[in-house]
Amino acid sequence: MKAPKSILVLLILALVAVGCKQTKENTEEQEVEVEQEVVEETQPELTLVKLEGSPAYEDAALMLNNPSGEAIVAAGAIDFEFQVENYELGAQTSGPNAERLANSGKGQHIHFILNNQPYSAHYEPAFSKEVPDGVHHLVAFLSRSYHESVKNENSVVVRKLEVGDNPQDANGLDMEAPTLIYSRPKGEYAGKDVENVLLDFFVLNTTLSEDGNKVKATINGTEFIISEWAPHVMSGLPLGEVTISLELIDADGNMIPGPFNSVTRTVMLKE
Numbered sequence: 388m389k390a391p392k393s394i395l396v397l398l399i400l401a402l403v404a405v406g407c408k409q410t411k412e413n414t415e416e417q418e419v420e421v422e423q424e425v426v427e428e429t430q431p432e433l434t435l436v437k438l439e440g441s442p443a444y445e446d447a448a449l450m451l452n453n454p455s456g457e458a459i460v461a462a463g464a465i466d467f468e469f470q471v472e473n474y475e476l477g478a479q480t481s482g483p484n485a486e487r488l489a490n491s492g493k494g495q496h497i498h499f500i501l502n503n504q505p506y507s508a509h510y511e512p513a514f515s516k517e518v519p520d521g522v523h524h525l526v527a528f529l530s531r532s533y534h535e536s537v538k539n540e541n542s543v544v545v546r547k548l549e550v551g552d553n554p555q556d557a558n559g560l561d562m563e564a565p566t567l568i569y570s571r572p573k574g575e576y577a578g579k580d581v582e583n584v585l586l587d588f589f590v591l592n593t594t595l596s597e598d599g600n601k602v603k604a605t606i607n608g609t610e611f612i613i614s615e616w617a618p619h620v621m622s623g624l625p626l627g628e629v630t631i632s633l634e635l636i637d638a639d640g641n642m643i644p645g646p647f648n649s650v651t652r653t654v655m656l657k658e
Contacts, residue, residue, distance in 0.1 A: 431623035435586065435604065435611045438618040441484050441535055447474035448541040449497065449529050459550045462520045469497060469512040469527065469544070477510050480531040488533040488620070489580040498536065500526045502558065503568055503647035508534075520551030524560055524647070526568050528589060534571050535618045536587055545591060558646040565593035565600060565643050567635035569650045572621075577657040581626065584654075586619045588633060598638060605632040626656045 453468035477494040479485060491508070498506040499516065502524050507516070528536050528543040536542075547562055568589040576584060586604065593600050595616045602613040606621060607630055613619065635648040642649055 433606060433609055433621070433623040435606070435613075435619050435621055437615070438484065438535065438585065438620050440482055441531060441618075442480065442482055444474055444529070444531075444537045444542070445539055446472075447529055447537050447539065448472040449474075449527065449544055451527070451544045451546060454548070457547050457549050459518070459548060460552070462518060462550050464515045465518050465550075466515050467499075467513065471497075471512050471529070474529055474537070474542075476512065478532070480533060480535075484531075484535070485533050487583050488535075488585050489576055490533040494532045496530050496532075498528055498530045498534075498570055500568055500570070503650060505573055505652070506570060518548065518550050520554060522554045522556035522558070522560060523548040523550065524558065524562075524566075526589060526591070530570075534573075534585060534587065536570055536589060538589075538616065543589065543591075560646070563592055564645055565635060565648070566591040566645055567602065567633060567648045567650070569633055569647075569652060572629075572631065572654045573652070575655045575657060581624065581656040582622065584621045584624060584629075584656075586621055586631065590616050590635070593635075593643075600638065600643065601636050603632075603634045603636050603640075605634075606630070624656055626658060629654050629656055 448471070450470040450472075451467065452470050453466060459465060474495065476496060479490075479494050493510050495510075497509045497512070499509055500506045501516075501518065503526075508530070525546045525548050526543065530536055545562070547560060568591065570589060571585045571587040588602065590602070595601055595614055597614045604611045604613055607624070630651065630653050632649070632651040635643045635645065637643055
């Protein structure tokens with residue numbers, strides 16, 4: 388028995404509708420795939436390149452006049468007095484890197500780091516800092532206005548501070564051991580400052596080389612091996628939170644023991 392024409396028409400219309408729906412779904416899937424491909428193609432590659440072109444300041448020197456020794460009787464606000472030679476605190480560092488990198492409008496300064504914690508920046512040679520009871524590892528060095536450390540044998544002060552009546556050495560400090568000190572990046576970056584972000588650190592009691600000790604930098608999961616003590620620039624970073632880990636490693640890739648030789652920090656990149 389033949390089906391009525393009306394039923395045949397309805398069946399044909401239903402088949403057409405199903406076909407149109409599948410075609411639409413396929414088209415939407417293809418559009419999503421194309422969008423994903425475009426996003427992947429437009430995301431810049433993360434690179435780490437040695438920074439060059441900064442004034443060397445080979446004769447710049449930093450000395451700590453107060454406190455004069457290791458022992459400090461009472462915890463709390465401690466007065467620090469540095470002496471700076473052949474270097475002008477508060478001045479803007481000359482050269483193209485001042486425009487290329489995040490730059491402090493207050494000029495050149497001292498990075499003051501206690502126990503490898505985030506530094507405080509000081510634009511005058513004398514200031515007061517809160518220091519609790521205990522045995523502390525102090526590193527202070529001269530910094531350009533865009534936060535690149537000055538790296539010579541006289542531009543840094545390294546001191547053990549024993550604070551309180553019976554200070555306890557929680558870190559087991561060995562002041563002669565190879566030590567890694569983190570400096571940059573730090574905090575938040577926005578606008579053009581996200582394009583080139585400075586990676587900088589200090590190494591003490593060791594040198595870096597192709598066949599010797601190195602620094603392993605892991606940036607958002609991507610590893611880089613640094614075999615020269617030099618500042619570097621990170622480019623192609625995504626907006627949002629960025630995680631940076633630094634490790635001081637030996638020639639075989641093993642981390643060198645030390646309380647500060649593995650450190651992880653996060654910074655925020657904004658539009």
